Amino acid sequence: MEEPVDTATAILASAAVLLRERTFDDISYRALADEVGISERTIYRQYPTRAHLLAALSNWIEQACFPLPSFVTVSDFCAAVHERFRAFDTLPAYAYVGARASAISPTLDTEPAYITRAIEAMLEVAAPTLNRRDRLRVAASLRYFSSAMFWARLRTGFDLDAGEICDAFDHAVGTVLARLPEATWAQP
Amino acid sequence: MGAAVTGSTAVPALSGTQGAILAAYAELIEELGSDDVSYRVIARRAGIAERTVFRNYPTRVDLLLATAAWIEATLFAREESHSIFDVPLAIREAMQRYDARPELAHVVAETAMRGVSGAAPSPGRAQLERLLDAEVPSLDPAQRRSVIAALSHLDSVGTWVTFRREFGMDGRDIADAAAWAAEAVLDTIRDRVTPAYPWRRGR
Missing domain, CATH: 1.10.357 (Tetracycline Repressor; domain 2)
Structure with missing residues (x-):
């Protein structure tokens, strides 16, 4: 099943918030899930590996900030x-x-x-x-x-x-x- | 000077166990990608206990940075250039080495782009500065910095990654374009060589 589009975006927006205080490597899926208020499993469904998360986060940042x-x-x-x-x-x-x-x-x-x-x-x-x-x-x-x-x-x-x-x-x-x-x- | 090493990265001395761990991890990255390799699998491949891997590399970031440095110093090692004008040739050869090991090339490229918590992004800088200062000492500081920055950037695995990803170029085209760009940078200083190197002129 496909997640609603805004779940994926909410994850990236929260990752960007966490990125202000720690490095990408120090953002765990656990912490990210807590920040968004969803389950860790939902994040894995959207971004099966950290490489997927990194690529998507970069695209999001590019559009939002650069x-x-x-x-x-x-x-x-x-x-x-x-x-x-x-x-x-x-x-x-x-x-x-x-x-x-x-x-x-x-x-x-x-x-x-x-x-x-x-x-x-x-x-x-x-x-x-x-x-x-x-x-x-x-x-x-x-x-x-x-x-x-x-x-x-x-x-x-x-x-x-x-x-x-x-x-x-x-x-x-x-x-x-x-x-x-x-x-x-x-x-x- | 004169050490028969890579001409760029200073490799920290590794114990035999560490060498085995890094070689095993590099091998597994090529087979599985860097995300899916557990410490347990690395230990099994290296023929040692899992806790030995943890003792040597407490975190995955430690392990990844050490592995990237090891790859640069061994699989991607290059001969030291003896002239700044030989750098395009070194770049051409380096691109072909990256092209033969694409997964490892990405790992090395990525670790150099992590800012202060990553690998040094321009390990060859000091070497380039030595060559440039010896052969073309008359550059003003800004020009010298620009030349070194451009050559350091081109003489890196980032070139291979970008040319391949953004333009779909094959290894041969990447080597050609990277060396061509380095020649372009050197064109601006060819007429500035000191008389000690008159034969460099117009090469």
Whole structure:
């Protein structure tokens, strides 16, 4: 039987509340069940493993806290990513969940993230004549430098704040785009 | 310097028992996934008592972090690059190793994304800084940091995970794209090499 939609959502909302005071690993299904006021079994029915819970929680957080501003041009793309990195800095515990969920072996939908499709669409407009291989290289690089993983790595491994992470992002994007021949770019 | 290790992660010395536990767990992750493996099953596979596993790794997080470090240092070990301009080649080879062990690659990627309670996300940073400072010492601090950050990010299993998940790329395409991106980062500093390395120019 399918649970009502709001049970699944209530579980995620409660997990997000608990995430303010402890790490994801320290949120037990028991504590989560108490927080929502349902049985532990109900949670297992919705999220059979912690990986399922992590993936769903990350999607929920993404929509609730880190909506991606839409973009068409490369400069809009960079502005949108800056905004996200700054939002990550204000809610680091949530952003780490996103970074972590994007690293696990896929459990739920294996659909690419919205930002991936948006980057591909952007390149189609900005660089219509680009060959398939270079398009894939550029799209994958831009996607990876705009990820929660990039933010998490620079915050934990390099102790950088959002402003510095945005600078490193701009530099990386610049190097990738500079590799393409000038004639690639659509004339405005 | 010169130690014949991985060039990145400093591996804590393990006892024989610990090595057996981590190897057994890594094996079981590949067979069952990381969620479904109990301490009892790990102990049986390693041929030791369950309480010995608990004594060495009191929590699952302890066990997982130790296993991720062990995987990086053994199965995903790489040869040390001797030039910053060799890094794209090292990245290409690393991606192929990740592609051969997908479950383990995900485990390593995930433990590096846990913030302060996880594994160090850029174990190769010091090595990259050594190479860059020796070959291209004239960079200003912000530029140096950007180059190191970009290369550290690309030289990680996160690259393999993201390229595969988001673009459905196979191992060959991932290795190609990751090395290509690293070359792009290095393009910006090729004309800044010190005279001690003139042959690096325009490679």
